[in-house]
Amino acid sequence: MIPAAFDYVAPTSLAEAVSALSEAGEDAKILAGGQSLIPVLRLRLAFPSTLVDLGRVDELRGVREDGDSLVIGAMTRHSEVMDDPLVRQYAGLLAEATATVADPAVRHRGTFGGALAHADPAGDLAAVALALDAELVAEGPGGRRTIAARDFFVNYLETALSPDEILAAVRVPKLEGFWGVRYEKFHRVAQAWAIVGVAAAVRMDGDTPGGSIAEARIGLTNMGATPVRASSVEGALVGAADRAAVQEASSSVAEGTSPPSDLGGQADYRQHLARVLTARAVTAAAGLGG
Amino acid sequence: MRVRMKVDGVVYEDEVEPRTLLTHHLRDGLGRVGTPIGCDTSNCGSCTLLVDGESVKSCSVLAVQADGTEITTIQGLAEGSTWHPVQKAFQEHHGLQCGYCTPGMILAAVDLLSHNPDPTEDEVRHGLEGNLCRCTGYQNIVKSVLSAASEMRGDGPLPGSFQDAPAESHETAGASS
Ligand SMILES: Cc1cc2nc3c(=O)[nH]c(=O)nc-3n(C[C@H](O)[C@H](O)[C@H](O)COP(=O)(O)OP(=O)(O)OC[C@H]3O[C@@H](n4cnc5c(N)ncnc54)[C@H](O)[C@@H]3O)c2cc1C
Ligand code: FES
Ligand code: FES
Numbered sequence: 001m002i003p004a005a006f007d008y009v010a011p012t013s014l015a016e017a018v019s020a021l022s023e024a025g026e027d028a029k030i031l032a033g034g035q036s037l038i039p040v041l042r043l044r045l046a047f048p049s050t051l052v053d054l055g056r057v058d059e060l061r062g063v064r065e066d067g068d069s070l071v072i073g074a075m076t077r078h079s080e081v082m083d084d085p086l087v088r089q090y091a092g093l094l095a096e097a098t099a100t101v102a103d104p105a106v107r108h109r110g111t112f113g114g115a116l117a118h119a120d121p122a123g124d125l126a127a128v129a130l131a132l133d134a135e136l137v138a139e140g141p142g143g144r145r146t147i148a149a150r151d152f153f154v155n156y157l158e159t160a161l162s163p164d165e166i167l168a169a170v171r172v173p174k175l176e177g178f179w180g181v182r183y184e185k186f187h188r189v190a191q192a193w194a195i196v197g198v199a200a201a202v203r204m205d206g207d208t209p210g211g212s213i214a215e216a217r218i219g220l221t222n223m224g225a226t227p228v229r230a231s232s233v234e235g236a237l238v239g240a241a242d243r244a245a246v247q248e249a250s251s252s253v254a255e256g257t258s259p260p261s262d263l264g265g266q267a268d269y270r271q272h273l274a275r276v277l278t279a280r281a282v283t284a285a286a287g288l289g290g
Numbered sequence: 291m292r293v294r295m296k297v298d299g300v301v302y303e304d305e306v307e308p309r310t311l312l313t314h315h316l317r318d319g320l321g322r323v324g325t326p327i328g329c330d331t332s333n334c335g336s337c338t339l340l341v342d343g344e345s346v347k348s349c350s351v352l353a354v355q356a357d358g359t360e361i362t363t364i365q366g367l368a369e370g371s372t373w374h375p376v377q378k379a380f381q382e383h384h385g386l387q388c389g390y391c392t393p394g395m396i397l398a399a400v401d402l403l404s405h406n407p408d409p410t411e412d413e414v415r416h417g418l419e420g421n422l423c424r425c426t427g428y429q430n431i432v433k434s435v436l437s438a439a440s441e442m443r444g445d446g447p448l449p450g451s452f453q454d455a456p457a458e459s460h461e462t463a464g465a466s467s
Contacts, residue, residue, distance in 0.1 A: 001330060008291065008308030008354055031355075038350045039332045042311070051308070055355055079344075103420025104401065105338050105345040190419035191333070 003041035007050040014139055014168060017057055022141050022164045024050035030166060031055070032075060032114030035106050060113070060168060063087055069171045071137075074113020079104070081112050090174035093181035093201055097128045100183065103191045113167045116152070119159045119226070122193045124185060126153055126227035127219030131199040134172045140165035153226040178204040178214075180285040184277040185221070188264070195264040196273040197221030198253075200281035202237070212241035213286055223259045223274055232256070233278060243279075243288050250279040293357045297322060298366025306353045313337045315353035316363065324365035324393055328422075335421030338394035339363045345401035347420070364393035367400070375447075376400055376438040382450035385434030387425035395421050399435045407443055411436065 007024070011017040021028055029048035031037055032055075040046050054060055060075035063084045070086055081087055082098040101107060101115070101124050115125045116136065129136075129149040136147045138161055152160050161167060175181070185197040199219040205211040216237040220228040236249035254271035261267045283289055294303040297320060306315055316322045316339075327349055328336035337349040340362040367374040376399050379385065386392040395418065402409060402417035409417065414435045415428070423431060437448035 002311070002314065003309040005307065005309050008352075010354070031352075034352065034355065035332065035350055038311075038352065039330075041309070042330055042349070053355060103335070104417060105335065105347045105398065105420045106332070106350075108344045108346050109351065190416065 001042050001044060003038075004044060004047050006041075006048050008053065009050065010053040010056050012056045012058075014057055014059055014166065017052055017054060017166055018139055018141060018164075020052045021166060024052060026163055028052060028163075030117070032117070033077065033110040035102070035110035036114065036118045036120070054166070065090075066171070069173050072112055072170045072172060074117075074167045074169055075111050076113070078102070078107035078110045078112065078115075082107070090176065091132060091172045092175070093132060093183060093199055094125070094128050094172065096181065097124045097183040097185075097197075097199060100124055100185045100194075100197075112170060116170065117159060117161065117167045119153050119157050121153075121156065121225060121227050122222040123227075124183070124194060124197055124199075124221055127197060127199040127221040128183065129170065129172075129219075130227055130229040131201050131217045131219035132172050132175070133217070134170050136167055137169040137171060138165045139168045144168070146171070150229060156225040175201060178206065178211075180204065180287055182281040182285040184281040184284075186273055186277055193264075194221045196223060196259070196270050196277060198274065198277040198281045200278070200285045202282055202285040204286060212239050213237050213246075213282075216282060218253065218278060218282070220253070220257070220274060222264075223254070223257045223270060225258075228257060230278070237282060240282075240286075241288075243283050246282045246286065246288060247279045250275055250282060253278040291354050291357075293353055295353075295356050295358070296360045298361070298363055308352060308354050310353045312341075312348040312351040312353050312356050312361075315356075316348065316361075319353075322363060322365060324363050326390055326393060328390060328394075333420075333422065334391070334394075335398060336391050336394040338397045338421060340397055340401060343401075343404065345398050362397070364396060367396070374400065375441045376403070376435065379434040379438035379441065379447060380431075382447065383430050383434040383437055385426065385431045391421060391423040391425075395423065395431060399438065402435070403439055403442060407439060409436070409439060 009020045027049035031051040031053040060073045063072050078098050082095050088095045134149045181201045185194045201217045203215040205214045216234045218230040233253040240246045254274045259267045259270035293306050326336045328334035332350045341359050398421050414432050441447040
């Protein structure tokens, strides 16, 4: 279908974009890569009065180092994130998960910031942002503020951004040293969204094989109205030194979650998947596979 | 809004409504109907073309977003009367049946080979995961792309499925009674 009519502006700086968004009023929307928004407009599920296209704001694109963090511009495309040398070195979990998003053509347009701002609990990148303790940098008429990933995902498709704020960048703390990572995505066919996904980052006690888990961070995709940080299981995983201990600890990952029941699977099936995938992701991340 | 783009080597400048999808602009505005539309959900990939050399689903891009870009559709892939190696391989390996998915499939393959000139079979399958085919079962599409890759690397095409298939003899059913 053809979307309903809207006005369109394409600012070339973040400052211009912020004022364009405020001037256009409440019914205006940001257009990033358009890979979630344009399908929604085509199905006439949304009727924005104005689209403020960030596609020409170059300052929002690219990855740079800033001390202990990477700063990833909100408009950095999935295809750029997954191939970026800094992301591969310091945020391998993000590179790995981004490579599982959609398909190459969608990844050429879709952006990291757009995926987080869209806040679909079935999206792969929000769970990763949670597991990596990312911080989201928002810019609005009142200035700039930083929101922890934990506080960013408020409800289904709803974030802590106010309607006149733009997500400008994402700060991702570097993982260095004895960290291992893995994103386990369970889906039925290529290109499909995750039925369940598990993002795991695990720090080991030492570099000798046979070490035990010193710290674990687990993010869950599609296990509720928002992406979930599975704090309870993180504590249980500390000290695990073999596959059996990881499996035992992972069995509590679904406690307190309320995943959806839909064509992809029933809620209890998703909880089962979360347990299995957590064990797999942690075992792989910790190098305890043997 | 005024939009200027180069499509298959020709520069067009037109007035478009912001809500016009790139596919609709090409098909209805410019009369370049080589790019089909197969779905309403950005899933099928039949509308895939190259914007500044990268594959995109043109049903999920607004024409205004493509202002200032260079676009290659299936109609601009051949050099004069010489087909692109991927087009040639699809013919030789029977990589199409009804042909509806073919323009998108071929452009997705061209994009894949521009990043990865020597893909494995698995990489070809993943590279084309955004393109659905309801006829072929994909086997011959994958063969076509592997053959085109081989030809483009200078190793020559893989043996075609027609030329080298042994002639089959068919027994008439029930003839032996
Ligand atoms: C066929 C298909 C398959 C897909 N499969 C997957 C998948 O497996 N996993 C997955 O994670 N995703 C998947 N996606 C979604 C894809 O990752 C999108 O790129 C992403 O969800 C949205 O990013 P975008 O840049 O395209 O944002 P847009 O579609 O442009 O915007 C999405 C929403 O976020 C808002 N927004 C965007 N950027 C900002 C910003 N900087 N500040 C404030 N608000 C903003 C917009 O107003 C809009 O409401 C798929 C999409 C398609 C079409
Ligand atoms: S028409 Fe189906 S993906 Fe574009
Ligand atoms: S050849 Fe018919 S859909 Fe692919």
